Amino acid sequence: MATIEVQRQLLPILDNPNQGARFYNPELPSSEPFVPGHRTCAGCGPSIQYRMTSKAAGDNTILVGPTGCMYVANSSYLCTPYNVPWAHTQIGSAGSFTAGVAAAYEAMIRKGKWKGAFPNIICEAGDGSASDIGLASISGALYRNHDCLIICYDNEQYANTGIQASSRTPYGGMTTFSPPGPEVPEGKKLFPKDLARMMAAGHPHCYVATASVGYPIDLMNKVRKGLNHKGAAYLMVYTPCQKGFVYETPRSIDLGRLVVECGLYPMWEWNPEKRAYDYSFRPASMRPVSEYLKLQGRFGHLHAEHIATLQKFANEQWRMMGVTLPEALIQAADAKNLVNMASAAEAAAVAETV
Amino acid sequence: MATVSAAKKKTVRINGCVAAAQAAKYADVDVIAAYPIRPYTATMMALAQMVANGELDAEYIVADSEHSQLSISHGASSSGARVFTGSSGVGVQFAYELYSPISGSRMPVQMMIADRTLDPPGDFGSEHTDALSTRDMGWLMGWSCDAQEAFDNHLMAYRIGEDPRVLLPQMVCQDGFFVSHITGDVELPDSGQVKEFLPPYKHPYPLDPRHPVSHGPQIMPEQGPPLQLERARAMEDSMAVIEEVHDEFAKIFGRRYDPWVEEFMTDDAEVVFFLQGAHGVTARFAIQHMREKGLKVGLVRLRTIRPYPTDRVKEVLSKFKVVGVIETNMGLGSVSSGGVLYGEVCAALYESDRRPLVLSFMAGMGGEAIVLKEFYWMTEKMMEVQKRGKIEKRTHWVGFED
Numbered sequence: 001m002a003t004i005e006v007q008r009q010l011l012p013i014l015d016n017p018n019q020g021a022r023f024y025n026p027e028l029p030s031s032e033p034f035v036p037g038h039r040t041c042a043g044c045g046p047s048i049q050y051r052m053t054s055k056a057a058g059d060n061t062i063l064v065g066p067t068g069c070m071y072v073a074n075s076s077y078l079c080t081p082y083n084v085p086w087a088h089t090q091i092g093s094a095g096s097f098t099a100g101v102a103a104a105y106e107a108m109i110r111k112g113k114w115k116g117a118f119p120n121i122i123c124e125a126g127d128g129s130a131s132d133i134g135l136a137s138i139s140g141a142l143y144r145n146h147d148c149l150i151i152c153y154d155n156e157q158y159a160n161t162g163i164q165a166s167s168r169t170p171y172g173g174m175t176t177f178s179p180p181g182p183e184v185p186e187g188k189k190l191f192p193k194d195l196a197r198m199m200a201a202g203h204p205h206c207y208v209a210t211a212s213v214g215y216p217i218d219l220m221n222k223v224r225k226g227l228n229h230k231g232a233a234y235l236m237v238y239t240p241c242q243k244g245f246v247y248e249t250p251r252s253i254d255l256g257r258l259v260v261e262c263g264l265y266p267m268w269e270w271n272p273e274k275r276a277y278d279y280s281f282r283p284a285s286m287r288p289v290s291e292y293l294k295l296q297g298r299f300g301h302l303h304a305e306h307i308a309t310l311q312k313f314a315n316e317q318w319r320m321m322g323v324t325l326p327e328a329l330i331q332a333a334d335a336k337n338l339v340n341m342a343s344a345a346e347a348a349a350v351a352e353t354v
Numbered sequence: 355m356a357t358v359s360a361a362k363k364k365t366v367r368i369n370g371c372v373a374a375a376q377a378a379k380y381a382d383v384d385v386i387a388a389y390p391i392r393p394y395t396a397t398m399m400a401l402a403q404m405v406a407n408g409e410l411d412a413e414y415i416v417a418d419s420e421h422s423q424l425s426i427s428h429g430a431s432s433s434g435a436r437v438f439t440g441s442s443g444v445g446v447q448f449a450y451e452l453y454s455p456i457s458g459s460r461m462p463v464q465m466m467i468a469d470r471t472l473d474p475p476g477d478f479g480s481e482h483t484d485a486l487s488t489r490d491m492g493w494l495m496g497w498s499c500d501a502q503e504a505f506d507n508h509l510m511a512y513r514i515g516e517d518p519r520v521l522l523p524q525m526v527c528q529d530g531f532f533v534s535h536i537t538g539d540v541e542l543p544d545s546g547q548v549k550e551f552l553p554p555y556k557h558p559y560p561l562d563p564r565h566p567v568s569h570g571p572q573i574m575p576e577q578g579p580p581l582q583l584e585r586a587r588a589m590e591d592s593m594a595v596i597e598e599v600h601d602e603f604a605k606i607f608g609r610r611y612d613p614w615v616e617e618f619m620t621d622d623a624e625v626v627f628f629l630q631g632a633h634g635v636t637a638r639f640a641i642q643h644m645r646e647k648g649l650k651v652g653l654v655r656l657r658t659i660r661p662y663p664t665d666r667v668k669e670v671l672s673k674f675k676v677v678g679v680i681e682t683n684m685g686l687g688s689v690s691s692g693g694v695l696y697g698e699v700c701a702a703l704y705e706s707d708r709r710p711l712v713l714s715f716m717a718g719m720g721g722e723a724i725v726l727k728e729f730y731w732m733t734e735k736m737m738e739v740q741k742r743g744k745i746e747k748r749t750h751w752v753g754f755e756d
């Protein structure tokens with residue numbers, strides 16, 4: 001059978017001399033596949049991420065949107081903010097629908113039914129889709145190595161349905177499914193699923209990375225690396241949710257930096273060629289988790305012991321990345337050195353208001 | 355124009371599963387989404403070998419579940435590719451979420467079903483409940499009774515579903531084992547005939563970066579009904595297309611099917627069986643035997659259940675005194691407390707001036723063959739009802755009564 005060779009795109013990597021610092025690159029791509037006018041909340045982390053990632057991808061792109069905030073709030077009432085083709089799919093179909101699009105283009109280009117360079121195929125899945133109901137479908141797409149990029153915009157909860165715990169919700173995070181009360185003072189008792197490492201460990205031929213809206217150039221470069229990688233790529237992006245995290249709306253980007261600086265969102269890349277993690281990303285400073293927690297109402301109920309538990313968790317993350325811990329962070333993991341954010345009764349009162 | 359004589363046809367001996375795979379190959383499908391479950395698996399095995407041999411250029415995807423199979427098919431069809439998938443039994447149900455989104459986005463995905471009983475327990479036998487449970491999801495649906503008909507139905511379903519006046523997905527069903535695993539002579543066409551019959555798939559609004567479109571945005575309640583109405587109209591409008599395509603098929607391939615019902619020995623019949631699929635083959639023999647004894651019995655086999663040919667069923671069945679519906683499906687607590695076909699038959703007959711008496715026979719359950727003596731027994735029941743002129747027992751579990 002005569003077949004046509006599939007041509008792929010190669011996107012340039014942006015200059016990013018000091019990735020961990022507050023840095024702005026004026027040479028941003030001008031294309032805006034994701035335009036204003038949608039109905040997301042003020043300060044919405046996922047939509048900031050959406051704009052950056054689609055900007056990095058450019059116009060020869062197809063977007064797939066499983067059910068979640070970025071489906072409902074963006075495509076309300078038959079209006080959508082996409083300048084490129086976009087399709088909704090079911091919340092559990094993130095990886096599988098995307099795989100179908102990629103497979104279609106492989107076949108259609110090869111068989112001469114569609115002419116042009118292979119499009120960037122990007123799936124924007126929330127963490128509920130990526131870590132829970134659509135996990136198998138994403139794993140399937142990564143395992144089969146379809147040429148696509150699956151992004152998890154991680155706002156650590158089911159936000160679209162009114163703030164429910166997902167398996168990405170952090171320990172101590174208050175949601176309507178993990179409220180604090182006298183019997184359960186910490187709210188969420190479980191630690192989050194380490195989804196990105198799961199994806200890297202289970203699909204080592206894929207480009208896998210974590211990123212945050214706090215570092216836009218780094219994020220856009222990781223999008224481009226994922227798209228340039230021939231085969232499947234997975235990107236996990238910290239995207240704060242003002243509604244669920246309960247913080248002042250202008251602080252989304254601050255939170256995106258603080259979460260990295262306090263060690264709760266380790267930044268790394270999995271290099272599929274070397275079969276190795278790259279931990280070279282370093283934030284400008286390291287901070288105790290309390291500085292991140294105190295900005296958010298969802299942690300307002302935590303007692304000293306819970307904060308210490310989260311600090312221990314963060315310290316483990318630093319150690320996994322080979323970072324030597326300063327004494328202050330070791331001290332901060334001892335509850336004796338910490339104070340309660342609120343009493344259980346006060347926490348229950350706060351939970352009522354969400 | 356018709357090229358029957360010029361064609362390089364060949365006859366092969368294959369089963370229903372392989373016939374379905376052959377049809378997908380002749381349709382030159384672009385994307386195949388597979389996941390194993392008996393008995394349909396053999397179709398995907400055959401396609402995998404065709405791809406491995408270089409006989410078919412398609413992306414062959416081993417999905418991680420039936421839900422993923424249907425999602426892959428949805429994504430690929432939305433992008434402009436011709437898609438083939440399939441399943442059986444509980445697999446059909448695992449994918450249930452996708453049936454409405456696929457028909458609602460008007461993507462003509464084709465799905466082969468080789469029926470299998472639902473759990474519990476792990477019964478491999480054929481029962482139509484798997485596919486029938488999805489009957490109102492906006493998919494074109496009908497049963498074949500042998501491998502040749504399966505092959506033909508697959509080709510016709512692509513042509514019907516991809517017609518711009520229709521744009522609906524298709525479930526092309528065959529009984530597990532009775533069709534899927536029983537070999538018969540199948541005439542494979544010349545590829546030129548298929549080219550003439552089946553134009554390339556061209557969706558008017560695919561996901562194409564050069565012509566950006568949004569598929570499936572979220573809507574207000576009042577924006578829902580117009581979309582539902584369009585989908586309902588597509589289903590209604592497909593009826594004319596289905597007839598047209600069956601005519602065209604007969605002209606090009608030389609085999610003519612009534613798109614809606616097959617009538618067998620019904621000319622002077624007083625009592626008839628009404629069923630779908632493979633048991634129609636046994637029914638024909640049973641009827642011939644009973645005819646030799648002078649019993650005026652016949653068969654009406656439904657070929658297309660979605661869209662349901664209400665007027666045709668009414669017109670055909672009104673000619674008889676008694677109709678015995680052979681269900682081969684479970685409708686627990688349904689109209690007849692038997693299967694779901696009874697309700698469909700009675701609803702079609704409601705507006706008739708001459709309504710026959712209708713019985714529901716629970717036969718072929720769990721994949722049991724319906725043997726000749728059971729057809730004789732059911733005929734007796736129908737004759738008794740005809741004699742009495744009324745029904746005393748609406749539903750009979752065949753094999754559980756004297």
